[in-house]
Amino acid sequence: MSSPEPGHAQAGRALADPAPVFAALGDTTRLKLVSRLGDGQAHSIAQLTDGLELTRQGVTKHLRVLEQAGLVRSSRVGRESRFTYVPEPIEDARSYLDSVSEQWDDALSRLKSFIES
Amino acid sequence: MSSPEPGHAQAGRALADPAPVFAALGDTTRLKLVSRLGDGQAHSIAQLTDGLELTRQGVTKHLRVLEQAGLVRSSRVGRESRFTYVPEPIEDARSYLDSVSEQWDDALSRLKSFIES
DNA sequence: GATAAACGCAACCAGAGGGTTGCTTATGAA
DNA sequence: TTCATAAGCAACCCTCTGGTTGCGTTTATC
Numbered sequence: 399m400s401s402p403e404p405g406h407a408q409a410g411r412a413l414a415d416p417a418p419v420f421a422a423l424g425d426t427t428r429l430k431l432v433s434r435l436g437d438g439q440a441h442s443i444a445q446l447t448d449g450l451e452l453t454r455q456g457v458t459k460h461l462r463v464l465e466q467a468g469l470v471r472s473s474r475v476g477r478e479s480r481f482t483y484v485p486e487p488i489e490d491a492r493s494y495l496d497s498v499s500e501q502w503d504d505a506l507s508r509l510k511s512f513i514e515s
Numbered sequence: 516m517s518s519p520e521p522g523h524a525q526a527g528r529a530l531a532d533p534a535p536v537f538a539a540l541g542d543t544t545r546l547k548l549v550s551r552l553g554d555g556q557a558h559s560i561a562q563l564t565d566g567l568e569l570t571r572q573g574v575t576k577h578l579r580v581l582e583q584a585g586l587v588r589s590s591r592v593g594r595e596s597r598f599t600y601v602p603e604p605i606e607d608a609r610s611y612l613d614s615v616s617e618q619w620d621d622a623l624s625r626l627k628s629f630i631e632s
Numbered sequence: 633g634a635t636a637a638a639c640g641c642a643a644c645c646a647g648a649g650g651g652t653t654g655c656t657t658a659t660g661a662a
Numbered sequence: 663t664t665c666a667t668a669a670g671c672a673a674c675c676c677t678c679t680g681g682t683t684g685c686g687t688t689t690a691t692c
Contacts, residue, residue, distance in 0.1 A: 459680070560669065661667095
């Protein structure tokens with residue numbers, strides 16, 4: 399019993415510490431990257447750089463951040479590195495937020511029934 | 516039309532740019548604070564500091580971050596500042612993650628039906 | 633084989649972040 | 663009124679972050 403709080407541990411996975419995932423999502427550029435990778439296809443760095451107004455190196459850095467948070471996986475194919483979306487961490491983050499909302503709802507209904515009694 | 520990607524805009528609110536909310540959640544201490552505030556009660560800074568191994572000033576800074584992200588609201592009552600949970604931003608973040616997952620699922624099923632054809 | 637494309641590595645920079653300490657101010661309780 | 667509690671303000675610290683540039687390396691392509 400020492401997870402970062404949200405009581406009822408929820409159904410699914412363990413989700414050790416969701417903070418790094420949220421931190422990785424806490425940047426507009428990275429959100430765009432995640433979204434673009436959400437199409438299920440593998441994309442090269444050059445591809446992903448296109449449309450974003452920053453250097454390829456900048457994009458690379460962001461991709462490494464996403465990769466370290468487990469949101470994305472990379473593999474070298476020929477002369478390019480292909481990045482693909484990994485769904486699990488976002489599922490985990492989602493269920494974490496679910497548990498927070500649930501906790502909140504429970505607190506509210508308890509409060510309500512207390513007032514009405 | 517210039518939101519940070521996820522196509523189908525989703526049902527609910529506008530959710531301008533979810534990045535700041537995720538960034539605010541991207542810290543273990545702040546997650547603990549949010550969770551503790553999720554009980555629906557108002558808590559003073561001293562209360563919230565208790566149990567966390569850092570200074571009251573440190574906690575205050577984190578609370579200001581949460582407040583600026585809209586996750587929390589503060590009001591002065593007597594000599595103490597009371598912080599309370601605000602549910603909307605987390606709802607928004609949740610539905611954003613929903614839209615990402617949905618996009619991913621759609622992509623997968625399209626791929627699958629393409630293979631099978 | 634020469635050229636171009638796609639990338640990795642390293643250095644560097646300014647600014648934000650997480651944290652502390654010290655001191656002052658407001659408010660409540662004795 | 664005096665004393666203790668709760669908090670605000672400001673300065674300071676070090677580290678991480680987002681971004682750049684420059685250059686070297688591998689892989690295609692002509």
